[in-house]
Amino acid sequence: MGAWDRFVFSFFNLDIARQYLPAIGKGMVTTIWLALAVIVTGVLLGLVLALLRSYRNKLVNFFIIMFADIMRALPPLVLIILLFFALPYAGLSLEAFAATWVALSLVLAAFAEEIFWAGIVAVPRGQWEAARSTGLSKLQTLAHVVLPQAVRMTLPPLTNRVIAITKGTALGSVVALSEILNQASSSASQAGNATPMTLGALAYLVLFIPVVIFGRWIETRFAWKK
């Protein structure tokens, strides 16, 4: 067999592809669920933390900033490993999906909080003053005047960060979560052929290229007006 034929046989073997497609499909489902779960909990938690921060309570702020700093400095994989392998020693056993979901959510929450907070801070003080001077409460001012303006500024960096974090779902394979990468690698070992890996790669591209394109669109639409 020539080098090219060998290549096609190893990476683009249709029979093997057909055989292992269901396994990859199963992995895709897990990946999608995980990604959605992470996005929802991560962004919501980040928003809640940023709102809490706007009340300017020194003690609360200290803990929020500490949380944000730690979760942005720790590599996500270390966090997943900690939750999955170390936590059981404290009596709390998390299974692979839970450990990955919690870890990635916490990291996304930390980044989201910083992004939301920067957006809130960037809304001119005059907006707060005008709203408060007409009798609106702090919460009403946040809800109707400040957040709508802040969100506009936060959408591009937030989208980028969400994309980066959801690619982290692949890290779940390290703790044997049966998402795409895991399914692809074990299928490839089983088959003694790299084709399932190709399928896995295609699965990721199918999932994430639309997301990246969507992210680009958001960036252009909400770009800074000069």
Add this chain to the structure above:
Amino acid sequence: MDAIVQNFFNLEIAAKVWPFLLKGLGMTLMLSAIVVPLGLMAGLVVAVLGTLKSRLLKAALIVYVDFFRAFPPLVLLIFIYFGTPFLGLDIPKLLAVAIGFLLNTSSYYGEVFRAGIESIPKGQFEAARSTGLSNAQTLRFVVLPQAIRNVLPDLISNTLEVIKLTTLASVVALPELLNNARQAQALTYNPTPIVLAALMYLVLLWPLVRLLSRLEHKSIAMH
């Protein structure tokens, strides 16, 4: 309480594994020292190429950047590492890891530089060109200095990500910090090495995070 210290902060075990973890840290730093500068240069090249007039080139660059931003780095790494033997190539671990990371980071840095260049008002180009500066000189003396200053927070943010990315290399058993910590945990049946490694990452990266916070707030406030 005592169990927690025994299991997570076991000083005896910590002392034993410390040298091994330190070696891992060395590998982490070396890997970072390779990938970051190369990634920055590659990203700069990508962004500068994007300023050329060729629509084909621009399209190709967008495909390149979006592809590697969409592709999870871990998958890329596994691919390069396990896939290349099937191609008949035998690549040393460090090289496989470096190539994988480079492809990924060059696209992220490329995007950052591109956004920076685009944020410079057209008037700057026009003024420079009207005084006779060539395109290359304009880029070099007028546009890039301003662009880089504008996107400094994003560059630092990305560099932070790259250093965190090195932990992925543990999956292919490159002896960086996380890898060594996991090995140590397996050998001692105690998670203290992982906790120790986590603390080491924090000590290494927290100053960068603080710096980044400060810059981010200044940068958003300017807009």
Add this chain to the structure above:
Amino acid sequence: MSNAILDIAALHKSYGANPVLKGIDLAVNENELVFVIGPSGSGKSTLLRCCNRLEEPESGSIRVDGTDILRPGVDLNQVRQKIGMVFQSFNLYPHMTALGNVTLALRRVQGMGKEAAEEKGRAALTRVGLGEKFNAFPNELSGGQQQRVGIARALALEPRIVLFDEPTSALDPELVGGVLKVMRELKESGMTMVVVSHEMAFARAAADRVIFMDKGVIADQGPPEEMFGNPRHERLREFLSRINH
């Protein structure tokens, strides 16, 4: 002082170690237009902003329509509806139309329904001459129009007093007249107003009393003819001659 809508006594305010207001006593009666002038740094804006507690004074008392607004338990949101404020930089909400800007507080603070609030909002906007601009966004309006929306926003709440913090200082000269005209009409309709500004001609025409502030105190006050025509105070004369160039 039973007629005083705004009653300030012994007001002190410092920024850190810098005293900005060093004991202000001022009573503004119903229907009065008090015009405040003075060099920058004299504390005029700070005084105004203390009146709806955008700044917190260190000591002293401020009563608006009988209510002590500095009292610890006071419902600030309720009190602020009685005090209208117009800002130098307009501070319109960019993501809402003119009508939206005016009706937000009507709906959220006063709990009005959409229909009722919009009716009131349209009336306020028409009153300031923006009857054609209900659905315009701030970035579609000129500076003068934006400021008039700001005035309408304050008026819609039917305040007892309106505070103007340099309302025309950020406007291009040709737009100033439109805003001053609205303020003139407001005065004629009987509104109590305190205006911090450099528009001396307006003061001459419309003010009941002019107050000269210097270095954190009220250095002089009196009717405009006296203050401008026959300034007694050395500093006031200096200030006026500088302004008139």
